[in-house]
Each structure stands twice: as C-alpha cells, then as structure tokens.
Amino acid sequence: MSDITELLLDAAADLLAARGFHGLRMIEVASRAGVSRQTVYNEFGNKEGLVQAVAAHQTEEYLSGIVTRLKEDPDPWEAMRSAFRYTFERTEKDRLVSAVLTGQDAEDLLPFLTIRGHPVLFHATEVVERHLSEHFPGRHVRLTAETTVRLALSHLLMPSGDLDSAIDAVVRVARATLEA
Amino acid sequence: MSDITELLLDAAADLLAARGFHGLRMIEVASRAGVSRQTVYNEFGNKEGLVQAVAAHQTEEYLSGIVTRLKEDPDPWEAMRSAFRYTFERTEKDRLVSAVLTGQDAEDLLPFLTIRGHPVLFHATEVVERHLSEHFPGRHVRLTAETTVRLALSHLLMPSGDLDSAIDAVVRVARATLEA
DNA sequence: GCTTTACATAAAATCAATTCCTGTAAAGAC
DNA sequence: GTCTTTACAGGAATTGATTTTATGTAAAGC
Numbered sequence: 001m002s003d004i005t006e007l008l009l010d011a012a013a014d015l016l017a018a019r020g021f022h023g024l025r026m027i028e029v030a031s032r033a034g035v036s037r038q039t040v041y042n043e044f045g046n047k048e049g050l051v052q053a054v055a056a057h058q059t060e061e062y063l064s065g066i067v068t069r070l071k072e073d074p075d076p077w078e079a080m081r082s083a084f085r086y087t088f089e090r091t092e093k094d095r096l097v098s099a100v101l102t103g104q105d106a107e108d109l110l111p112f113l114t115i116r117g118h119p120v121l122f123h124a125t126e127v128v129e130r131h132l133s134e135h136f137p138g139r140h141v142r143l144t145a146e147t148t149v150r151l152a153l154s155h156l157l158m159p160s161g162d163l164d165s166a167i168d169a170v171v172r173v174a175r176a177t178l179e180a
Numbered sequence: 181m182s183d184i185t186e187l188l189l190d191a192a193a194d195l196l197a198a199r200g201f202h203g204l205r206m207i208e209v210a211s212r213a214g215v216s217r218q219t220v221y222n223e224f225g226n227k228e229g230l231v232q233a234v235a236a237h238q239t240e241e242y243l244s245g246i247v248t249r250l251k252e253d254p255d256p257w258e259a260m261r262s263a264f265r266y267t268f269e270r271t272e273k274d275r276l277v278s279a280v281l282t283g284q285d286a287e288d289l290l291p292f293l294t295i296r297g298h299p300v301l302f303h304a305t306e307v308v309e310r311h312l313s314e315h316f317p318g319r320h321v322r323l324t325a326e327t328t329v330r331l332a333l334s335h336l337l338m339p340s341g342d343l344d345s346a347i348d349a350v351v352r353v354a355r356a357t358l359e360a
Numbered sequence: 361g362c363t364t365t366a367c368a369t370a371a372a373a374t375c376a377a378t379t380c381c382t383g384t385a386a387a388g389a390c
Numbered sequence: 391g392t393c394t395t396t397a398c399a400g401g402a403a404t405t406g407a408t409t410t411t412a413t414g415t416a417a418a419g420c
Contacts, residue, residue: 026382036394046383118338147331147353154330158298173327176360177353216363226414373410
C-alpha cells in the first residue's frame with residue numbers, strides 16, 4: 001500500500017468518525033492528506049470505494065490485533081480475555097471502529113459494514129475458532145467460537161455491569177460449552 | 181382495561197406497524213376504533229402516552245405467552261425450545277413486536293422500546309430465571325438465564341442457518357452453562 | 361362518557377432559487 | 391509519470407417563504 005493511500009485512509013477514517021458518511025467531503029479528505037481531490041478519485045474511484053476501503057482497512061487492523069492478543073498468552077482463556085478487553089476498549093475509544101464492528105449507529109454507513117447480513121465482528125469467529133482448535137484439538141470448537149462472538153457483540157451493544165464481569169461471564173460460558 | 185381502550189391499543193398497534201411512529205395519526209387511530217379523536221386524548225393524554233401504552237401492552241402479551249409456554253412442557257429444555265420458537269415466530273410475523281422486543285428497525289420508536297438501555301426482550305431474563313430455578317433449585321441460574329436471552333436476541337437479530345439449529349445451539353449452551 | 365366544534369401552536373410538506381458536491385476530463389507542473 | 395489545476399455537467403442538498411396538516415386543549419352538547 002502506497003504512502004499516500006495510507007494517509008488518505010487515515011484522513012477518511014477520521015472524517016468518517018466525525019461527520020459520518022453523509023457529511024464526508026472528498027475535498028476535505030484530499031486536503032487533510034495534502035493531495036488534490038483528483039488523487040482521491042484516482043485511488044478509490046468514488047466515495048463509495050473510499051468508504052469500502054476504510055471499512056476493510058479498519059477490519060483488517062482490528063482482526064490482526066485480535067490475532068496478536070490470542071497468541072500472546074499461553075493460557076488460552078487468558079488470551080481470550082485479553083482479546084475481549086482489546087475489543088471493548090477499541091470500540092469505546094473509536095466511534096468508527098465501533099460502527100465497523102457492530103454495524104450499529106452507523107447512519108447510512110451500514111451497507112458497507114455487514115457481510116452477508118452480519119456485523120463485521122463475525123469475522124472474528126474464524127479467528128477464535130482457529131485459536132480454540134489449536135489449544136483443544138479434537139474438540140468440536142465451532143459452537144464455542146460462535147457463541148463467544150455472539151455474546152461479546154451482545155455485551156458490546158448492551159452492556160450490563162462492568163467490563164470485567166462481562167468478560168468473566170463470556171469466558172465462563174465459553175469454557176462450559178467447550179467442556180460439555 | 182375498558183373495552184374501548186383495548187380497541188384503541190389494537191388500532192394503534194396496527195397503524196404503528198404500518199406507518200411507524202412518525203406517520204401515526206391520532207385521528208386515524210380514533211376512527212379505526214370508532215371513537216372521536218378526543219377520546220384518545222382522554223385515554224392516553226398524548227401521542228407519546230399512546231405509544232408507551234402500546235409498547236407496554238405488547239410486552240405484557242409477549243411475556244405472558246412466554247410464561248405459558250415455559251409451564252406447558254414438563255421437560256424444562258423442551259419448554260425452553262417452545263418459548264424460543266414462539267419468540268422467533270412472533271417477531272417474524274409482526275414487525276411491531278419485533279421492534280418492541282429487539283429495539284431494532286424502530287424508526288423514532290426506540291426511546292419507547294428500551295428499559296435502562298436494554299431491549300424489552302431483556303424482561304424475559306427474569307422469567308427464564310424463575311423457570312430455571314424452579315426446575316434446578318440450588319443452582320446459580322442467573323448466568324444461564326442472561327446468556328440464554330442474549331443468545332436468543334443475537335439469533336433474532338443475526339440469523340445463521342435455520343431456526344432449529346439456532347434453538348439447538350442456544351439450548352446446548354444453556355445446558356452446558358447450567359451444568360458447569 | 362363520548363362527540364362536536366373551535367382554536368392556538370407547532371410540525372411537516374411544498375416549491376423555487378441557489379449553493380454545494382460529485383464525478384469526469386483535459387491540460388499543465390514537477 | 392504521478393499529482394495538480396482548472397473547468398464543467400448533473401445531481402443532491404440547502405435555504406427561505408408559503409401553505410398545509412397535525413397536535414393538544416378547551417368548551418358546549420347529547
């Protein structure tokens with residue numbers, strides 16, 4: 001990815017978070033990145049293409065963050081806790097990330113933020129599944145992964161209590177499901 | 181509840197489903213119920229009051245349906261399956277019920293459809309908790325009930341596969357959690 | 361207890377004039 | 391060659407004045 005492309009994606013992400021899809025101006029993206037409006041069109045075709053690229057970029061970055069955290073801790077459940085905490089903290093900090101992951105609060109952004117009707121966060125299911133099957137080979141790990149992601153998303157959208165209790169709840173259910 | 185009140189609630193529910201909060205006309209509600217506009221104001225104060233009453237009414241009706249189904253079957257897990265199926269079928273059939281339960285797709289209706297930031301469906305948590313503690317006294321049943329409702333809502337909002345697999349998935353997780 | 365009529369106020373729809381933004385294209389600068 | 395500048399057509403959004411429509415309240419009557 002070229003240098004300018006990255007600048008444009010960052011600028012667009014900022015502006016998208018601040019003003020939403022509707023309020024996003026191509027000329028503003030361009031000037032923030034220090035290039036002309038034309039360059040943006042050369043790079044992404046049109047506004048839709050730009051926003052798609054932003055969404056894809058954010059998703060990728062988030063998922064690589066998850067993978068990192070899942071690999072960091074030798075204890076699979078601690079690793080999961082860390083991945084959760086990362087997810088929650090990221091969505092709290094960054095309105096755009098939140099929209100990308102959950103598909104909520106996204107104004108007219110929603111069309112870009114779902115894959116086959118599911119929020120982008122569901123991509124994480126595969127990552128979690130791989131993580132679990134590495135630590136618990138032989139187990140049928142699918143249900144646990146899917147449940148985990150669904151519950152995480154649920155707590156993201158409808159928090160109850162503090163973050164640590166939410167994480168505890170999800171992990172307890174995950175362990176029970178896996179060990180059943 | 182008076183006879184006319186019920187007619188009004190039904191008329192309002194229909195119109196709310198058809199036109200949304202914004203498109204709901206007090207005079208239309210009145211004429212559908214065969215009364216004057218004034219009667220509606222006498223009964224519910226204003227439009228907001230009317231819609232609140234509709235939401236409360238739908239919620240109550242749904243929850244009583246859940247209780248019935250939970251008590252019908254002696255096998256607690258079969259009973260739960262039945263309650264689920266009822267929930268899914270109701271939200272499929274009735275756009276308004278769906279909005280009331282999930283808090284989604286609700287136009288400017290949302291303010292009426294949440295309790296402390298949670299979709300109305302969360303009311304079902306208490307019902308499920310009571311159900312479980314009757315069948316499994318002594319167990320700490322809270323986490324299972326909450327998980328169950330969260331997963332049900334998740335499958336309601338983001339279906340994957342057919343209804344029966346969804347029900348199976350939720351029940352399997354619920355059993356594992358309870359028996360952990 | 362419900363209806364009719366009346367009314368003030370606020371909200372929404374309408375519409376013409378205008379401005380702004382998108383998307384494309386061509387010519388020029390570094 | 392990549393980016394910029396300039397130009398432009400068409401559509402979308404904004405503005406403001408105007409009119410219509412709905413809400414909410416009140417009073418009188420059946």
